[in-house]
Amino acid sequence: MNTVIAFILIFGALVFFHELGHLVLAKRAGILCREFAIGFGPKILSFKKNDTVYTIRLLPIGGFVRMAGEDPEMIEVKPGYNIGLIFNKSGEVEKVILNNKEKYPQARIIEVEKADLEHEMFITGFEQGAEDKLQRFAVSETSYFIVDGNEVQIAPYNRQFGSKTLGQRAAAIIAGPLMNFILAFVILFLLGFIQGAPIDEPKLGELIADGSAAKSGLQEDDVIKSIEGQEMTSWTEVVEMIRANPEQELTFEVVRNGETINIDVVPQANTVGEETIGQIGAYTPVEKGFFSSLKFGAVETYTWTKEILFGLGKLITGQFSIDMLSGPVGIYDMTDQVAQSGTMNLLRWAALLSINLGIVNLLPIPALDGGRLLFFAIEAIRGKPIDRQKEGLVHFIGFALIMLLMLVVTWNDIQKFFL
Known part of the structure; x- marks a missing residue:
């Protein structure tokens, strides 16, 4: 049971800080972040603060930051739609009700003639009871869609991921892996400060x-x-x-x-x-002190980074067997072994996993952060972005291949228990 808790805490912390890096830089760039999630699958805990819903999901195998403009399905308001409008005190549309309008008697019902909810932020249409008069309604930049009783914040173009400069988008993506390196450094610094830095x-x-x-x-x-x-x-x-x-x-x-x-x-x-x-x-022998601990954290982070990159190089050149890779099952087993040797070794293991997560995410593979950065590099060379649908297809294929590799590695891990 202790191993289960240790595994969830370690993996949860690595994912949390990784996604926190994405969230902080995205928000700093002015991107609307709809959700900050730890885990996948059904929600088991959630709360909303400002524009973002923070959730913990059932399967602790990753996480994500859902940014406006990156949504798989965009809500559209098209001509001919009958929608309900609720206004704020300034007379701007605060909520756009797409269905179940009868539950909102205070809403004004209109038939849409035209809508721009990205750039100019307006809706024109004919209100019930005044079908002969075309009206224009200004929409607040902090307004919401209401679909099946759920609120989804409308994202003006200036708050969407794609509206930001190449540098801002790249920073928001690279911040995730960077936070993993920072986390590893902090853990190793603390170990040096508590135990002493080897001399x-x-x-x-x-x-x-x-x-x-x-x-x-x-x-x-x-x-x-x-x-x-x-x-x-x-x-x-x-x-x-x-x-x-x-x-x-x-x-x-x-x-x-x-x-x-x-x-x-x-x-x-x-x-x-x-x-x-x-x-x-x-x-x-060890030496205790702030500056010696700083040096220890930096040197250890660099050393482990170099070793992991060396191992990846062997994998690419065929000198490293796929049987030597570990998935969640293998990592759990190794965490169990390390946990038995003490808390300090468990923290060192967490630092190693954090560095590993940072490096893997920077690999130029579709669906990973490194794959996103590769597309940004191509955009910088071409002077314009690659078609979003084509990029999405590449990332989808990459994700499918990663899942396939994960299944193979996990199966190998399971087989090792019976050898």
């Missing part, structure tokens, strides 16, 4: 109680001057010397409280893969 100095960090170091009399913060007469200038050199001498007695010359002492230590043998290495049960 490459010849000094002992925390010792394991039953390790060779503790049993031999070594202590945390001992500075190692030499091992077997060989000068040690970094923690890396200390580790290399210990790893190369399993079950071999080594003489450590250490400085403790200003005093130099010699201690004999026998590294325990441990098999890693096909190699037998020596270990003494000592952690990497």
Whole structure:
């Protein structure tokens, strides 16, 4: 049960911050964001603040920000429609009722002659009881459609995604993956601040109680001057010397409280893969502080980003098998294993997943953020956008292929449980 909670919290946080990046930059550009959703499927919780409905949905496998102008189905008011109009105190149309008009006795019923609810914001038509007089009604920029009792805010063109500059649209899209990198950096910074940032100095960090170091009399913060007469200038050199001498007695010359002492230590043998290495049960030395933690967060984020990109490169060149990929089932299983090793390791795992999510979303694949950015790049080169229907078809095909890949990967994950 704890693993389920940990998985939902971690995945939910990654999706939340990703979508928050889209939302903040879209709103800053003046785009109407209709919905901010965590998960897919039926709504289990929702509330509205300002122009946006915030929802949590049943299936915690992603999220989305629904922006005006990106709606799959646009509501239109066409000539000949009979609609109801409700006005605000300024005399502008506040609500446009498309059906079930009998439920709104205060509405004025008109037959539409012409409507522009994007640019000039008006409706002309003939009101019941005055069919011989064409009237023009100004529509508020914060007005709503009412369809089957549900309110849908009307989006003037200047609040639609497509009305914004190429730079504003690109910023709103790239902000999602960028937030994942920022989240990873913040998590790693906090880990460095709480646990200390690893430093490459010849000094002992925390010792394991039953390790060779503790049993031999070594202590945390001992500075190692030499091992077997060989000068040690970094923690890396200390580790290399210990790893190369399993079950071999080594003489450590250490400085403790200003005093130099010699201690004999026998590294325990441990098999890693096909190699037998020596270990003494000592952690990497750490340094606690704000700036060292900042550096640790930045370096770790960069290092993991590079490693993931290297792995993707292997996948593209065929050096990396699809069997080595993991879907939700595989990630859940790995989360379970990491959760058993402690909260700090679980946070480090969350940072790694966040970086991975950011990188994957930046891949130039249709339906992903990187695919959207690719179309923006083509638009910048052509000087005009690609036809929206054609772009939508490409993204739909890309989404279908991603879902197919997800099914294959998930099936592989499930099979691994029975091997």
